[in-house]
Amino acid sequence: xxxxxxxxxxxxxxxxxxxxxxxxxxxxxxxxxxxxxxxxxxxxxxxxxxxxxxxxxxxxxxxxxxxxxxxxxxxxxxxxxxxxxxxxxxxxxxxxxxxxxxxxxxxxxxxxxxxxxxxxxxxxxxxxxxxxxxxxxxxxxxxxxxx
Amino acid sequence: xxxxxxxxxxxxxxxxxxxxxxxxxxxxxxxxxxxxxxxxxxxxxxxxxxxxxxxxxxxxxxxxxxxxxxxxxxxxxxxxxxxxxxxxxxxxxxxxxxxxxxxxxxxxxxxxxxxxxxxxxxxxxxxxxxxxxxx
Amino acid sequence: xxxxxxxxxxxxxxxxxxxxxxxxxxxxxxxxxxxxxxxxxxxxxxxxxxxxxxxxxxxxxxxxxxxxxxxxxxxxxxxxxxxxxxxxxxxxxxxxxxxxxxxxxxxxxxxxxxxxxxxxxxxxxxxxxxxxxxxxxxxxxxxxxxxxxxxxxxxxxxxxxxxxxxxxxxxxxxxxxxxxxxxxxxxxxxxxxxxxxxxxxxxxxxxxxxxxxxxxxxxxxxxxxxxxxxxxxxxxxxxxxxxxxxxxxxxxxxxxxxxxxxxxxxxxxxxxxxxxxxxxxxxxxxxxxxxxxxxxxxxxxxxxxxxxxxxxxxxxxxxxxxxxxxxxxxxxxxxxxxxxxxxxxxxxxxxxxxxxxxx
Ligand code: SF4
Numbered sequence: 275x276x277x278x279x280x281x282x283x284x285x286x287x288x289x290x291x292x293x294x295x296x297x298x299x300x301x302x303x304x305x306x307x308x309x310x311x312x313x314x315x316x317x318x319x320x321x322x323x324x325x326x327x328x329x330x331x332x333x334x335x336x337x338x339x340x341x342x343x344x345x346x347x348x349x350x351x352x353x354x355x356x357x358x359x360x361x362x363x364x365x366x367x368x369x370x371x372x373x374x375x376x377x378x379x380x381x382x383x384x385x386x387x388x389x390x391x392x393x394x395x396x397x398x399x400x401x402x403x404x405x406x407x408x409x410x411x412x413x414x415x416x417x418x419x420x421x
Numbered sequence: 422x423x424x425x426x427x428x429x430x431x432x433x434x435x436x437x438x439x440x441x442x443x444x445x446x447x448x449x450x451x452x453x454x455x456x457x458x459x460x461x462x463x464x465x466x467x468x469x470x471x472x473x474x475x476x477x478x479x480x481x482x483x484x485x486x487x488x489x490x491x492x493x494x495x496x497x498x499x500x501x502x503x504x505x506x507x508x509x510x511x512x513x514x515x516x517x518x519x520x521x522x523x524x525x526x527x528x529x530x531x532x533x534x535x536x537x538x539x540x541x542x543x544x545x546x547x548x549x550x551x552x553x554x555x556x
Numbered sequence: 557x558x559x560x561x562x563x564x565x566x567x568x569x570x571x572x573x574x575x576x577x578x579x580x581x582x583x584x585x586x587x588x589x590x591x592x593x594x595x596x597x598x599x600x601x602x603x604x605x606x607x608x609x610x611x612x613x614x615x616x617x618x619x620x621x622x623x624x625x626x627x628x629x630x631x632x633x634x635x636x637x638x639x640x641x642x643x644x645x646x647x648x649x650x651x652x653x654x655x656x657x658x659x660x661x662x663x664x665x666x667x668x669x670x671x672x673x674x675x676x677x678x679x680x681x682x683x684x685x686x687x688x689x690x691x692x693x694x695x696x697x698x699x700x701x702x703x704x705x706x707x708x709x710x711x712x713x714x715x716x717x718x719x720x721x722x723x724x725x726x727x728x729x730x731x732x733x734x735x736x737x738x739x740x741x742x743x744x745x746x747x748x749x750x751x752x753x754x755x756x757x758x759x760x761x762x763x764x765x766x767x768x769x770x771x772x773x774x775x776x777x778x779x780x781x782x783x784x785x786x787x788x789x790x791x792x793x794x795x796x797x798x799x800x801x802x803x804x805x806x807x808x809x810x811x812x813x814x815x816x817x818x819x820x821x822x823x824x825x826x827x828x829x830x831x832x833x834x835x836x837x838x839x840x841x842x843x844x845x846x847x848x849x850x851x852x853x854x855x856x857x858x859x860x861x862x863x864x865x866x867x868x869x870x871x872x873x874x875x876x877x878x879x880x881x882x883x884x885x886x887x888x889x890x891x892x893x894x895x896x897x898x899x900x901x902x903x904x905x906x907x908x909x910x911x912x913x914x915x
Contacts, residue, residue, distance in 0.1 A: 477849070
């Protein structure tokens with residue numbers, strides 16, 4: 275077990291879902307993956323399959339239809355898992371909090387571990403956020419508890 | 422059967438608008454199509470009393486508009502037999518305003534954008550028409 | 557006769573950065589019918605636009621779409637300026653061109669990268685996005701933010717450029733152009749790229765016009781329509797020629813966008829070099845009354861704003877018709893008959909921006 279946990283902390287795989295964002299934060303997440311910021315140096319890989327993912331990056335104020343997909347994705351991810359809300363509108367709804375089709379904030383639908391504010395959230399902040407999420411995840415795993 | 426009024430505003434700052442009755446809409450649209458106009462989109466304005474539906478067309482970067490005013494519960498004919506791509510715009514009007522569109526080729530039943538959780542068309546305003554039918 | 561299968565493509569899919577679902581009826585490997593299912597990112601911005609005061613709406617419409625936010629802000633401001641009869645100063649118009657074009661540049665590079673990614677050419681994706689970072693830096697240095705730059709305001713722009721900033725931007729652009737010159741031919745002449753794009757998703761000029769295609773999709777089919785030809789902002793003074801290709805396939809669309817990158821760099825350069833002196837803002841007065849339509853060319857094509865005011869500070873109606881909404885019907889014509897493996901490439905070739913589409 276320990277080996278798996280260790281591997282997970284060293285190489286968390288992220289899944290990205292856009293639940294109604296304006297794309298601003300999405301392209302910043304993409305920017306993180308490219309040579310300039312290079313999330314991969316932390317072993318972070320972007321995957322498309324929720325069953326492979328450890329960290330879920332969510333952008334956007336969660337629309338009604340998006341909420342269904344988001345819940346599904348969250349449930350399909352194996353534990354331990356962490357959720358990072360990227361961008362102001364994922365944190366609280368932002369400019370869209372008044373809109374009729376938005377629930378306002380990812381935490382209305384699934385539990386969130388790390389909130390990254392900013393419109394759009396800067397790549398530096400996103401990297402920091404993902405690493406914080408990994409840290410939090412490690413606190414909940416046998417790896418730490420065993421100590 | 423109250424006659425739908427024509428445009429209420431005295432300042433429609435848009436050039437090239439032709440007000441048409443809904444019965445002649447298809448005919449006029451077909452005319453534009455034969456002249457090679459590209460369909461841009463429709464805009465629905467809810468004035469409270471009625472819907473004013475603009476149809477925007479473009480030819481060599483010159484715009485041309487048709488304007489139809491209808492009672493809120495009156496259906497308007499779909500222009501999708503002439504411009505297939507209009508189904509997106511017409512479904513959108515149906516979603517947001519509850520405009521009744523007759524003869525849509527792809528009908529999302531008012532649920533293209535708006536999800537089932539929302540009971541009524543979100544952008545429809547309450548009927549403010551006082552005369553005529555009180556319904 | 558093959559077996560018919562209905563396959564949902566999306567909303568969460570590795571090649572689609574955004575949630576759109578295509579319900580695809582497959583017959584063996586071939587596509588029969590396609591129906592898009594939308595609504596995953598519909599927020600209701602048109603409605604929100606009626607609740608806010610009209611100057612506040614600028615910030616709202618910039619968030620219709622992050623990738624072309626400068627263009628949205630510009631179109632909305634132009635529409636309200638029309639109603640208020642405000643004429644922005646010349647310098648503001650030039651600056652608007654600078655920022656709008658920088659946004660177009662980063663959007664096109666983003667798309668070229670995603671295209672490479674869609675058929676698994678990862679190193680190319682990385683290379684293009686590395687170049688794109690230079691543009692992002694230029695945006696951050698001149699406007700203070702990377703994506704949502706919020707430079708447009710009613711009556712002009714909110715920021716001015718200093719001499720140093722102009723110098724620096726020009727230097728960045730030169731470097732960017734040099735690197736693009738090195739890499740874009742590689743993309744366009746590459747065997748893999750050609751194999752995957754030439755002859756795929758063909759749209760003739762007639763079809764494109766009939767389906768109401770806009771932007772690079774229309775221009776790749778040989779129709780010379782670009783709203784910048786109408787000369788809004790400072791495009792009239794700067795002079796503008798649209799870029800047209802005739803093949804109408806995915807490859808032609810890539811070529812149009814690649815060539816537009818250079819054109820854009822050229823436009824920014826000329827705008828910066830000829831930047832007139834003067835104010836950057838004409839103070840707007842009063843409240844909008846009447847109706848106005850403004851069309852501008854966003855990176856993905858024609859963007860239309862319809863604004864109706866009633867003499868109060870709230871708008872009566874704000875309608876946004878975004879380019880992708882016009883390009884989605886073309887998919888329904890391009891996809892049937894294609895092979896399933898080409899779905900990502902063809903879908904990407906219209907440069908779909910779903911946040912825009914659904915608002
Ligand atoms: S936080 Fe801002 S940039 Fe990010 S998705 Fe929301 S509106 Fe767009």
